[in-house]
Amino acid sequence: MSDDALREGEVAADLPAHPDTGVYFIGTIHTPWHRREDCPKRGSPDGPICTIVVDERWRQALTGVAEHPRIQVLYWMHSARRDLVLQTPYSTGRTTGTFALRSPVRPNPIATSVVALIAVEDNTLQVRGLDCLNGTPLLDLKPERGASEQWG
Numbered sequence: 001m002s003d004d005a006l007r008e009g010e011v012a013a014d015l016p017a018h019p020d021t022g023v024y025f026i027g028t029i030h031t032p033w034h035r036r037e038d039c040p041k042r043g044s045p046d047g048p049i050c051t052i053v054v055d056e057r058w059r060q061a062l063t064g065v066a067e068h069p070r071i072q073v074l075y076w077m078h079s080a081r082r083d084l085v086l087q088t089p090y091s092t093g094r095t096t097g098t099f100a101l102r103s104p105v106r107p108n109p110i111a112t113s114v115v116a117l118i119a120v121e122d123n124t125l126q127v128r129g130l131d132c133l134n135g136t137p138l139l140d141l142k143p144e145r146g147a148s149e150q151w152g
């Protein structure tokens with residue numbers, strides 16, 4: 001994707017020859033959206049139910065997850081280009097630094113959403129509040145911490 005045409009004001013970096021580390025994808029997210037333009041820009045608690053399938057090897061790691069009404073989901077926006085330092089989003093038309101945006105385009109395309117947990121069965125979670133493409137790789141799941149707990 002890095003050879004996509006740049007929009008006005010956009011700047012791309014030369015990416016390093018090799019990544020510095022590896023990650024383990026731990027599952028796959030299933031959503032109704034097959035094209036980026038169809039995804040919501042931000043998940044909503046009254047969005048559609050999406051399914052997170054955790055790989056069998058991590059099934060036991062879900063022990064206790066059902067006790068948490070809200071879960072933080074981290075995922076890898078696998079279709080995003082990774083080289084832009086300045087971006088001009090269609091939504092604003094304003095050229096802005098990558099780290100001042102929640103755009104999927106970033107050197108490490110990690111996204112996060114806090115979702116409402118609807119159900120857990122075996123290695124499958126039903127959730128509301130995602131905004132990613134069908135087939136997006138799952139990086140991690142964590143119980144949400146309220147703001148007071150986070151900063152207190």
Ligand SMILES: C[S@@+](CC[C@H](N)C(=O)[O-])C[C@H]1O[C@@H](n2cnc3c(N)ncnc32)[C@H](O)[C@@H]1O
Binds near residue numbers: 037041042080103
């Ligand atoms: C603005 S990002 C926000 C992601 C996350 N909620 C966050 O704040 O970190 C959401 C957008 O990323 C794009 N997107 C979703 N899944 C993607 C994927 N797997 N690869 C590339 N782009 C994706 C879609 O255009 C979607 O509207």
